[in-house]
Amino acid sequence: MKKVTINSVAEYAGVSKKTVSRVLNNEPNVSPATREKVLKVFKELDYKPNPIARGLARNKSFIIGCLYDNPSKSYITRVQSGALEACHKFNYNLLIHPCELRGTELIENVGQLLTTSRLDGLVLTPPFSDSQELIDYLKKQDIPYARVASAIQDDSSISVRSNDEQGAFELTEHLISLGHKDIAFIKGHPDHSATEKRFSGYRNALMKHGIDFKAHLVAEGNFSYHSGADSAKEILDLDPMPTAVFASNDYMAAAVLKLATQRQLKVPQDISIAGFDNAPIARHIWPGLTTIAQPVEEMTRQAVEQLIMQISDPSTEVYQKVLEAKLITRESTAAR
Amino acid sequence: MKKVTINSVAEYAGVSKKTVSRVLNNEPNVSPATREKVLKVFKELDYKPNPIARGLARNKSFIIGCLYDNPSKSYITRVQSGALEACHKFNYNLLIHPCELRGTELIENVGQLLTTSRLDGLVLTPPFSDSQELIDYLKKQDIPYARVASAIQDDSSISVRSNDEQGAFELTEHLISLGHKDIAFIKGHPDHSATEKRFSGYRNALMKHGIDFKAHLVAEGNFSYHSGADSAKEILDLDPMPTAVFASNDYMAAAVLKLATQRQLKVPQDISIAGFDNAPIARHIWPGLTTIAQPVEEMTRQAVEQLIMQISDPSTEVYQKVLEAKLITRESTAAR
DNA sequence: ATGATATTTGACACCGGTGTCATAATGTCA
DNA sequence: TGACATTATGACACCGGTGTCAAATATCAT
Numbered sequence: 139m140k141k142v143t144i145n146s147v148a149e150y151a152g153v154s155k156k157t158v159s160r161v162l163n164n165e166p167n168v169s170p171a172t173r174e175k176v177l178k179v180f181k182e183l184d185y186k187p188n189p190i191a192r193g194l195a196r197n198k199s200f201i202i203g204c205l206y207d208n209p210s211k212s213y214i215t216r217v218q219s220g221a222l223e224a225c226h227k228f229n230y231n232l233l234i235h236p237c238e239l240r241g242t243e244l245i246e247n248v249g250q251l252l253t254t255s256r257l258d259g260l261v262l263t264p265p266f267s268d269s270q271e272l273i274d275y276l277k278k279q280d281i282p283y284a285r286v287a288s289a290i291q292d293d294s295s296i297s298v299r300s301n302d303e304q305g306a307f308e309l310t311e312h313l314i315s316l317g318h319k320d321i322a323f324i325k326g327h328p329d330h331s332a333t334e335k336r337f338s339g340y341r342n343a344l345m346k347h348g349i350d351f352k353a354h355l356v357a358e359g360n361f362s363y364h365s366g367a368d369s370a371k372e373i374l375d376l377d378p379m380p381t382a383v384f385a386s387n388d389y390m391a392a393a394v395l396k397l398a399t400q401r402q403l404k405v406p407q408d409i410s411i412a413g414f415d416n417a418p419i420a421r422h423i424w425p426g427l428t429t430i431a432q433p434v435e436e437m438t439r440q441a442v443e444q445l446i447m448q449i450s451d452p453s454t455e456v457y458q459k460v461l462e463a464k465l466i467t468r469e470s471t472a473a474r
Numbered sequence: 475m476k477k478v479t480i481n482s483v484a485e486y487a488g489v490s491k492k493t494v495s496r497v498l499n500n501e502p503n504v505s506p507a508t509r510e511k512v513l514k515v516f517k518e519l520d521y522k523p524n525p526i527a528r529g530l531a532r533n534k535s536f537i538i539g540c541l542y543d544n545p546s547k548s549y550i551t552r553v554q555s556g557a558l559e560a561c562h563k564f565n566y567n568l569l570i571h572p573c574e575l576r577g578t579e580l581i582e583n584v585g586q587l588l589t590t591s592r593l594d595g596l597v598l599t600p601p602f603s604d605s606q607e608l609i610d611y612l613k614k615q616d617i618p619y620a621r622v623a624s625a626i627q628d629d630s631s632i633s634v635r636s637n638d639e640q641g642a643f644e645l646t647e648h649l650i651s652l653g654h655k656d657i658a659f660i661k662g663h664p665d666h667s668a669t670e671k672r673f674s675g676y677r678n679a680l681m682k683h684g685i686d687f688k689a690h691l692v693a694e695g696n697f698s699y700h701s702g703a704d705s706a707k708e709i710l711d712l713d714p715m716p717t718a719v720f721a722s723n724d725y726m727a728a729a730v731l732k733l734a735t736q737r738q739l740k741v742p743q744d745i746s747i748a749g750f751d752n753a754p755i756a757r758h759i760w761p762g763l764t765t766i767a768q769p770v771e772e773m774t775r776q777a778v779e780q781l782i783m784q785i786s787d788p789s790t791e792v793y794q795k796v797l798e799a800k801l802i803t804r805e806s807t808a809a810r
Numbered sequence: 811a812t813g814a815t816a817t818t819t820g821a822c823a824c825c826g827g828t829g830t831c832a833t834a835a836t837g838t839c840a
Numbered sequence: 841t842g843a844c845a846t847t848a849t850g851a852c853a854c855c856g857g858t859g860t861c862a863a864a865t866a867t868c869a870t
Contacts, residue, residue: 143826154850159828167848186589190535191826193526194855200590201537201569211551211754218570231591233537233569234554254536255567256526363758392758399760418547422699422725423759424732479856490820495858503818527856530825 142183151179162187193256198449202442203233203257205248205266209362210389212417213434217263217286220438228446233257239265239329245275252281259283259445261438265329267297282452284445286438289331296448297458298441302332305430305463306339309384309412312428312465314347316473318382318410320355324369324394326386327360336386336414355380359390366390370397374409381409381474388413388420391427395470406472416466426468433461478519487515498523529592534785538778539569539593541584541602545698546725548753549770553599553622556774564782569593575601575665581611588617595619595781597774601665603633618788620781622774625667632784633794634777638668641766641799642675645720645748648764648801650683652809654718654746656691660705660730662722663696672722672750691716695726702726706733710745717745717810724749724756727763731806742808752802762804769797 140146144162148155153172160168161176168176179185193199204221208214218234225232233255237247251257259282266272267288273295276283284296313321323340326333337356344351354376357369366385370393373383385391391413398405405411405425413420416431440459448454476482480498484491489508496504497512504512515521529535540557544550554570561568569591573583587593595618602608603624609631612619620632649657659676662669673692680687690712693705702721706729709719721727727749734741741747741761749756752767776795784790 145826155827156829156850156852157848160849163828167846169848172848186585188530188592188826189590190526190529190533190592191855192828194524194530194857195826195828197526197855199526212547215547215550219572222570222572229590231569231571231587233567234558235567236555236558251567253522254525254565256524363754389758396758396760418699419755419758422728422732422755424735481856491857492820492822492859493818496819499858503816505818508818524856527825528858530827531856531858533825 142185144185144187147176147179147183147185150183151176199256199258200230201233201255201257202230202445203235203251203255203260204263205260206234206236206263207239207265208263209360210387210415210417212419213415216434217261217438220435221261221442223435224439224442224446227443228450230258230446239269244269244272248272248275252279257281258449261286261442261445263287263438264332265327268329268331282445282449284441286441287332289335293458294456296441296444296456298437298444298461299459300432300437300461300463302335302432302463303339303342305414305432305465306336306384307343308339308463308465309414309428309430310340310343311347312467313382313384313410313412313471314343314349316382316410316471318380318474319349320352320378320380320382321349322355322357322373322376322380322383324357324359324366324373324383324385324390326390328358330361333386340384359386361387361390363389363393366393367397370394374398374401374403379409382412382471383409384412384414386414388415388417388427388429391429391470392419392423395423395425395427406470410471410474412471420466421468425470428465428467428469428471431464431466433463437461478521480521480523483512483515483519483521486519487512535592535594536566537569537591537593538566538781539571539587539591539596540599541571541573541596542599543573543575543601544599545696546723546751546753548755549751552770553597553774556771557597557778559771560775560778560782563779564786566594566782575605580605580608584608584611588615593617594785597622597778597781599623599774600668601663604665604667618781618785620777622777623668625671629794630792632777632780632792634773634780634797635795636768636773636797636799638671638768638799639675639678641750641768641801642672642720643679644675644799644801645750645764645766646676646679647683648803649718649720649746649748649807650679650685652718652746652807654716654810655685656688656714656716657685657718657720658691658693658709658712658716660693660695660702660709660719660721660726662726664694666697669722676720695722697723697726699725699729702729703733706730710734710737710739715745718748718807719745720748720750722750724751724753724763724765727765727806728755728759731759731761731763742806746807746810748807756802756804761806764801764803764805764807767800767802769799773797 144155148158263286267285287299359365359369413427413429416429420427420429480491484494599622603621623635695701695705749763749765752765756763756765
């Protein structure tokens, strides 16, 4: 099977390759007759323009890169699916690139990525969306990027996040309204800005309702299930045991639930447990986890859509957006 | 910041661009002195070769595409991580493309993918690895591909799978050895070849141990948690209720566990439950699920590695490989 | 020193498209 | 019908690299 290029199409149709290019890109100033003729040849030869050649000429690749370093597989797939939705809408594709925030090679690693594959833009998900070092680098390299769930204040770049603080506040109030006063808290990974946001939502709710904050009720997690299991042990070993646990994500909450169940504790009768994110696991276990639903897909979709807009027209105004997080109550929390 | 191209480097270094290209690609026949000089200019100007231009000249993109249509997020991320490992080892990148097997537009959709982004090869994961239609199309288009977990017999293309039948056989034997005779089975998605393999492993084990196969103990699932919940209802409503349930994946098993727990059944005392895949959820719930560990990352890694080998040298022999699946016993199964 | 061979280097076409600009064809109006 | 604006088309350079091949230079045996 011989390769069909723009040249062969042009020759076959008896026009110049520039005219073929015009038809290809739906440019004006082609007579209907010619256009028709060329389109027919497209069909006849089954012509597919070479995206690489086009990329070289236009200096574009129509590929967006997605950077992440996150232990939650469901979070990652949600991010991907939001990003893909936006990409496909505009005929872009998505290249994924998990890498580690820590370690001196981050910049080098991303540099390598940009060297081996020219990307039109980058979506940064936590914790990268909070890495000032990375952002400075991208700015210097002049690579368009969009931040998802970032806490960095920067009006000159795209950012879509959800209201973590508000969500944590509401969830804590929910627990308080059920009569809980000793509410343990498991923090997330310190590199993620959401960690501090959720923590302060928790503290603010306590404060608003006149409940003293007790440092010994706070455990340090890192969003992984494993860290949740460690924190769970700390918390369930406390005497007196708190009546409720608020974990900064659902995986850690699931770990608490597992240990509690292993210890023959009844949830929610003996202890209430709540998570954050509304990951699939929150409804796959029994009792289902009360949690905060974050619109992860939607955040990413909007971020990528804005990113593509900005790529196609760099003069487009970029803006920052905050989406609402929503309380989902299930069976894991109850009045004490 | 002016763009640094191979031309500017050549001019600056006082050599031809071909020589620069030689240094870039570590080709022989460059005098050490010249090589040194050019390398210094690379540093000085911070030169980054343009992958698109290189791609055009060599007719390569160094990008592998990954096709999937799978409800299990953990399966997807495991596939991705295995694929990425192989890609990065050879300086390739990975582009992801979820799409639907059903619907007439599959071929069109993949065609679109290949049109908008030239890929050097494609990894097919279930159920695509079993789609003869897609495979024929790729062959016709002359796009290299590798199949993961495919049951299609085709010695001319790369395939890495694990032994689903053997795994299911072992798991069933495990249940039988615990004294179970009424073992319900939840099937997977009919489009996946693994579904039949696992089912026949189950039947063969029953047969070997002289246990009659009972059709009413088989429920039709599709690998999704939701389908598992439906099947769970069917099975737990049976009278007499079977003493064990073997679900074709862990999500469906988790759904059975959830319903059982909701109904105040003790697992494994009242009923044993087993899954397949060793997905994260299998150890995130209580009791942990007895299951079969499939080396998903490893399968994909090997498949992609072979794929890249074949791309770099089309004369490379391709081969098919079967990896072992392994029984993992946890708390969800016990003697009756 | 001489010719034969091996190594280093560069000129130039090429990959498959797009952008610029000149020219040809067509349309408009007095 | 001629002058002028408008539309259609193509020639050609260009994007930033790589492949081919011939020329220039270095190495070596005799």
